[in-house]
Amino acid sequence: MRSRRLAAEQYVSGVLARDRTTLARTITIIESDLPSDNELSAKILDTLLPHTGNSRRIGITGVPGVGKSTFLDKMGMHILREHREKLAVLSVDPSSPITGGSILGDKTRMERLATEPNAFIRPSPSRGSLGGVAGRTRETMLVCEAAGFNNIWIETVGVGQSEIAVRSMTDFVLLLLLPGAGDDLQGIKRGILELVDAVAINKADGSQRERAQVAKADYTSALHLFGPGAGGWVPPVLLCSAQTGLGIPEIWDCILLHEKFQLEKGLRAELRREQSLAAMRQLISAELETAFRLDPEIARKLPQIENQVRKGEMTPFAAARTLLDQFHRRKTPAIMNP
Numbered sequence: 001m002r003s004r005r006l007a008a009e010q011y012v013s014g015v016l017a018r019d020r021t022t023l024a025r026t027i028t029i030i031e032s033d034l035p036s037d038n039e040l041s042a043k044i045l046d047t048l049l050p051h052t053g054n055s056r057r058i059g060i061t062g063v064p065g066v067g068k069s070t071f072l073d074k075m076g077m078h079i080l081r082e083h084r085e086k087l088a089v090l091s092v093d094p095s096s097p098i099t100g101g102s103i104l105g106d107k108t109r110m111e112r113l114a115t116e117p118n119a120f121i122r123p124s125p126s127r128g129s130l131g132g133v134a135g136r137t138r139e140t141m142l143v144c145e146a147a148g149f150n151n152i153w154i155e156t157v158g159v160g161q162s163e164i165a166v167r168s169m170t171d172f173v174l175l176l177l178l179p180g181a182g183d184d185l186q187g188i189k190r191g192i193l194e195l196v197d198a199v200a201i202n203k204a205d206g207s208q209r210e211r212a213q214v215a216k217a218d219y220t221s222a223l224h225l226f227g228p229g230a231g232g233w234v235p236p237v238l239l240c241s242a243q244t245g246l247g248i249p250e251i252w253d254c255i256l257l258h259e260k261f262q263l264e265k266g267l268r269a270e271l272r273r274e275q276s277l278a279a280m281r282q283l284i285s286a287e288l289e290t291a292f293r294l295d296p297e298i299a300r301k302l303p304q305i306e307n308q309v310r311k312g313e314m315t316p317f318a319a320a321r322t323l324l325d326q327f328h329r330r331k332t333p334a335i336m337n338p
Helices: 008-016 020-031 035-051 068-083 137-146 162-167 181-187 190-195 206-226 248-264 267-294 296-310 316-331
Strands: 056-061 087-093 119-125 151-155 172-177 198-201 237-239
Touching: 008 020, 008 035, 008 137, 020 035, 020 119, 020 137, 035 137, 056 068, 056 162, 056 248, 068 087, 068 151, 068 248, 087 137, 119 137, 137 151, 172 190, 172 248, 190 206, 198 206, 198 248, 206 237, 237 248, 248 267, 267 296, 267 316, 296 316
Parallel strands: 056 151, 056 172, 087 119, 087 151, 172 198, 198 237
Antiparallel strands: none
């Protein structure tokens, strides 16, 4: 049973006071699909907006099993212990396409970080969102910034278009790979390497050290073929071990160097402006699709037309045009049709 809802001002004051319970409840409201919660979350975000934007926004991606959560546990402890900074990890768990459920087990995979008072881990179900990130990740990130977390890490599911999605909301994207990945270099899409700011070969210790060195050389060569990124930044390829801590300080130094590079060249402000516009466009598309599907006439006709497409009695193009034309006619203001 859901706990008693607070007023928007109470959520805001609790977040700004860095109360972890209120922070968690606020994110729950933001992730909700209930219309009443959507209205409440909009008020909360509007009020919190002036208190956002002061964190490092870092994305980490890579195939499942590469060790992202273990890496974040080690990196998070380094940030807390060596740099005395706060961090939030927004970790997206894949949802089952059948039941819609998710494991939400990231706190168990970040055992040390989960007990730290200056760290906040929020696992969220992807619930079918494209791009390997949850549908409300951007908004959740803003709330965490308002709560004083000056490092926000977004851990993606690591499938499909995760790199594109995480690129659209972060300042720095780290691609985590395994030793031997260089053997499959041609299987890595060019677009992925063009979107990242650094590559780290994880588990580069013990018997895997030599294979990791080979992978590093392969990816370094590949990245140089693509040319530098925005402002002339050339993504480095680094070695690390989330188990032993090898390379963790060097990766953090790389993130700080990239931050300095962005700020000196004025790239960060422009990047975030473009990200805000991208978020607005994405939300408009999502709201239009929701309005389309909730339209009573569309809801009545959709099963029949879908069945016709399934049987090959209507082309997808004709079906889409039929439904969209119906939707546009119903939504055209009366003043346009006297």
